[in-house]
Amino acid sequence: MAQPRKPSSTSWWNNAQYRALFFQVLLVLGVGLFFLFIVKNTLHNLEQRGIATGFDFLGQRAGFGINQHLVPYSEDSTYGRTFIVGLLNTMLVSGLGIIFATMLGVVAGVARLSSNWIVRKIATVYVEIFRNIPLLIQIFFWYFSVLRTLPSPKQSLHLGQSFFLNIRGVYLPQPIYESGFGWVVLALLAGIVFVIMLKIWAKRRQDQTGEQFPVLLVSLVVLFGLPGLVYFAMGAPLSWELPELKGFNYVGGMVVVPELAALLLALTIYTGTFIAEIVRSGILAVSHGQTEAASALGLRPGKVLQLVIFPQAMRVIIPQMTSQYLNLTKNSSLATAIGYPDLVAVFAGTTLNQSGQAIEIIAMTMAVYLTLSLVISMFMNWYNQRTLLRER
Amino acid sequence: MSVHVPHPDLPPPAASVGAVGWARSNLFSSWFNTLLTLAALYLLYITIPPLVKWAVIDADFAGSTRDACTGEGACWVFIKVRFYQFMFGFYPPGEYWRAVCAFLLIGGLVVYLLVDGSPRKGWVVGFTVFVYPVIAFFLFYGGLGLEVIDTHKWGGLMLTLIISTVGMFFALPFGIILALGRQSSMPVAKSVCVVFIELWRGVPLITILFMSSVMLPIFMPEQLEIDKLARALIGIVFFQSAYMAEVIRGGLQAMPKGQYEAADALGLGYWPAMFLIILPQALKTVIPGIVNTFIALFKDTTLVLIIGLFDILAIIQSAFTDPKWLGFSKEGYLFAAAVFWIFCFSMSRYSQHLERKLHTGHAR
């Protein structure tokens, strides 16, 4: 009969699990001590400088002006308001930047794959030049060397009597919505609903009978035609307020301040190069054999793109594209350098300088960007999961 | 049994090759393509000639004072006159040799390490990592018989290179540790690393620079005064190591499981396995990715302008305020753009060459 074996005794140091536990405890202690050290110093230093902690400062009067605000703002507004104004400005420039950069990037990316030699070369030159020049230099160039050298309002460059370009900005006509325009908007919404239902109906019809319906054409006609009809039926309820020169400045109309224009131009051109590369590599990633097999089956080039190439290219393109959108949003913070009042410039800049509440302000600012980053990360994970190509 | 008489190789039909054939298939293959070609040619016509006229034909290259710039074209004299300032900032001209020596040395070391088959690479790596920083510090800063030059005199392209190299130098080991930690099976280590990486990757660099220049003095005990350049470098190292960690993590994940298993089977512990087997291979595969992050860092160094350091862009901008040289912002920015473009384009070409060599390009 075998003797019961005694459990072998190794020292806890050599036991893998204990080692891991020990190391982690050390890590937690180390990190904890580090933070304690910092907090102790911080409290001491803040006391020395007479700076209060806490978020009460958000209710204090700001006392400075902001030259572009999407919500009402004046010097009497609070610091909290400056946060909102800055945030909205950041979202404005990021949103417009994303739209324009995508348009430019997709065109350039497709152009780089064109069978036309000149078009291909121009797109390549565009990408290779602007990708390798720092964004800040591009912003400065547009702002200081181009927009600030425009003539004074009295000698503006102009297109007819409606569009003016001068050192104070880009002046556009402002649309004035009269009564009745609400119906046009309703017509547009109705058109969108109709197009969605049309797509569903057309797909069902194709499944059942095999016949294809020109959905795209009809959708375009409806989306433009229906609101258009309503517009004229209501007696054209849209007038334009043209900018007019009064004294030294233009009054009326819409103005795009040069800071926004320069930032937008630079962000679009710079980010456009990265998007172009993403689009190009996404399409190239789909092997040529796919196109051959689809063509051999008799599919027309348009359908080959729609049914075979794009679905596969999008898997690669979308995650990288959202990454670039995030980069563009973070890069918009360079607005500080030319005085465009975005979140960083207005809140982590002026407000911080005036109130001295560095920690709270920088924490809030970072929190905004961090939240955005995490939201976009989660979206990308969800998208990747959904479109994962199933393998054994 | 017949002997086959081969058919002669004939030249292709005239209309399908040569200049005519090329033009037909590349430029005019369809009416749409023809339209595009004409539009593109028109676009080039309205942009290139005026640019060349301004930058080269009408430009002024010779001279040393404002009066030399009389023409309608670019005033490159402005750049010529202040060239050394753009390169070295406020560094005393008599001490330029120190900076040049330091750069030549690191340049030589890097080239030696990147060339295949150079002998004794291990020793060179050791030298680069442990000995060179000390040499560089004394060369740039001073002491040991050399004149001490304060960091606020450092500027220009020299400062740009210092910031990017130092940033990279610390970000690489830091990034390796973070990447390993993120892959770790220990939950605490993993969470700490994930939080760290996502934090620094999720915020704009400018906020990090603000944080380190404004908040670092508050975080540290009163007596400890941290040099302005050092503060910026700390922020940049944290930022860069987070991106580096992700690049390295990609390399670690792409390693075949068999390598880890072989190391285990040999009885190697965690750290020896990492240093001897896993990391050398993983790092080799992601060298193109590392070069790309370096290029991004190099471009990002321009942001230190905003917190008051005088990199090449800041020096050029300050030159615009000189009353003797007003109105040459175009030339200045174009020069700055050209300097960066030369560096970044060469590095990205090298990275593409490496990708081809290592077959780690668009593998799908």
Added chain:
Amino acid sequence: MVSKAAEVRLADSEIAIDIKSMHKWYGDFHVLKDINLTIKRGERIIICGPSGCGKSTLIRCLNRLEEHQQGEIWIDGIELNDDLKHIEKIRKDIGMVFQQFNLFPHLTALENCCLALIWVLKQPRKEAEATAMRYLERVKIPEQAEKYPGQLSGGQQQRVAIARSLCMNPKIMLFDEPTSALDPEMIKEVLDVMVDLANEGMTMLCVTHEMGFAKTVADRVIFLDSGEIIEENDPENFFSNPQSDRTKLFLSQIL
């Protein structure tokens, strides 16, 4: 050895493919030289030759995946040229199976087969799926209908690819080295499908190195080298009594 069904078809003199003095260049490289080939309906042709001789290029010219610069190609009485309508009609009548399978990875096996039925032949979905299932059964893998290509073995993928082409009811099938990318144990299952197809009377043009298959199924074997047709003969005479010295050399290397 020729099967009964094919014997009947050979008597019918309808011409499926007619290539007249066809030349093709890649830039300056003369890849196909003076190709003259006539293939009757129901014939099974094997094309063989050393690598780089242009055999793949030749059959890819037949459905306009490659363009020829000189000479004429007539498929089923329609000339193959730049006319898009001709190309469309011809592609409906020719099916092609590739060495790399080229299944669409984002669609299931069933969807791969239905794609062209729905979008080119404009069939309703139910009808298309029924047709697709029939052909998946014919290649003996109906149970894999809902699987994605990534989940199938090489042999299964190639059989789905064959089914995909057959769904379009082609009159001619082209095979470009269909078994060269397969592991040895999977070659048989694909060749079996091709033999069945041949026995049912399909006009087939097959580029392959599988000489056993050639001996079983072919009506004619064509030897291509450096872009020219060196020799063509029925399989028995081709393998036992090659006429040209080049053919002899090639056969000695592969048999």
